[in-house]
Amino acid sequence: MLHILRQIARVGIRTEPRPDPAIDDVAAARLQQDILRTLGRALAIRHVDAGSCNACELEAHALMNPYYNIEGLGIRFVASPRHADALLVTGPVSKHMAIALQRTYDATPEPKLVIAAGACACGTGIFSESYATVGAVDGLLPVDVRIPGCPPSPTALLQGILAAITVAAPPPLRIEPTIEKPESSQTL
């Protein structure tokens, strides 16, 4: 026990300040003010791997390490879509996962957000549309935020998730298949 306490004291607190929301790098497309009012700044996220190679999962896991400490920001990964405000979807949406992903979405209570995380989920990865893949999350679900990267770094994931709860893009906004850098965005 003493050994454990000594280790904790020696290592200390390593959590870093949260990054700013990625207003520039993330295409926030569909967010509505009323959704944000309901969800506030805390967010419960259900992750769905829709055919990723596991790299995005590793980086999503890293969000829970002491450096990023995502739970300290009020953001939790939850075990059921029934508890979720947002879906974090990775992978090019393999056709085998299409029904499971749709059902997870349907099981998530309104209002809800969909975050496409990683190049594959955004439709810009190495797996394009094929006999086995839909090609991108927005081929199946309405996407609110896209986070590019192969895989996106934990910081990029965090910035994208924070963008989902702090940024509202002025409607109407076109949903672009590729990542765009909006000229200006409004911060709530």
Added chain:
Amino acid sequence: MNVAPLGLAASALPAGVPAQRAQVSSGQLLTACRLAWEQDARLIALWASDERDRRRGFCIRVAVEDADGVTVLEHTLPDEGARYPDLTPIFPAANRMQRATYDLLGVAADADDQRPWLWLASWPIDQFPLRRDFVASEKWQAGQEEYDFVRVEGDGVHEIPVGPVHAGIIEPGHFRFQIVGEKVLRLEERLGYTHKGIEKRFESMPLLEGGALAGRVSGDSTVAYAWAYAQAVECIAGVAPPPRAAWLRALCLERERLANHLGDLGALGNDGGFAFGLAQFSRLRENVLRSNVAAFGHRLLMDVVVPGGVACDIAWEHVHLMRDEAERIAREITSLRDIYDDHPGLQDRFRGCGRVSPELATTLGLVGLAARASGIGRDVRCDFPCSPYDALGVKIAVDDGGDVAARVAVRFDEAIESTRLVIAITAALLDPQASGDVVVAIDGVAADRLALGYIEGWRGPVLVALESGRDGTIRRCHPHDPSWSNWPVIEHAVIGNIVPDFPLINKSFNLSYSGQDL
């Protein structure tokens, strides 16, 4: 293996390890596999290819590995109606490989179990994606299959379906438990959910660009896959990477092993109810990934290993930093290992849990880290060391406990050994004589050549079987994950354990879904 007793002539196969190929007839395939088994060989992979454009029907390839190296048995089927012998009586791990081969190519083994494996009703069952006449542009709606799970019946027996969407941040797959009370009577896995047509995707890529895709077969083993792919390309082209590139590849591979073991050791502590372990080990893992991105530009080291060498050299200051970091992490791991070993609650969860005896491991054909935790001392880095491992002398980690505790112990030993290797590699990189180019140009790749890449990733041996096509294209590429052999063993490891121990047992193997779903 020695194929002479069968009256066969083997020819050399270009590969990163000693390898040979031998043509076998329908009658000889089973005999050859039995002979291989008698010579202590283990099944590495089984795959097929459509050779009808060469008027050769379909070719089934079975790769086995023994103390002499890898032997690829090649068997030609004249047409799609012909069947090849069922290999599961000799190599049980062949079951899912045979079923997947049918799903993708439409050639079947003469086996009782003809259930689909990678097919989950997303395309018509009479369409086979890896056939050359498959119409890739056709669009199909995803459907739902009726899979014939084996059910246990009796008083108080009930069924728990889990997945494909799991309760954590984890890849998708379905598990069907048959339980009584809390005790698991039977577990059946149903995988294939992340199938994204990787092998078909390879066929549309230039040979020299396929490394990026190989590095994304299983993201946690990106270095191992990229290296195995590069090795295969280099064997086809007849070039050798520069010595400095070999050192840098080994540096990346050991850092990948270290990062994954650190992540797993933390997760295993957490699954055992010891959140302190997760916090500490995930911090160390993050440190490793941050130095990766500083030195190589990518946290997981994707696209660093390329055919011909590595994409970039490393700055001197990063070599020094990595050496100091390895020394520091080795000290931290040793200290944390004492804490794990002295923690009664954690040891109570680890010991005796999910045991795979050495006999069972041998029978089922367990490979890699899990096999070493069941007393099977095989490691490609030690058995067939390619450059620079021949100069490093890897110390193999073996434990014959076969339980979660043994798989934890092997991870600790291998993580420490990887820090030692990183220190040795940095010393070699700092040697002024080791400077020089890190990549050689590859031009003019011969067509219709088969070669193997074979690398010990952190999970186990990764095989890439690559055949070149005309004009620098890929004719066929089969990347093979060690998870193919190890997934079926988890079904045995959980028998008699309680349901809440399943996550712990599963994590102690930590197998790839994407790597076997392809």
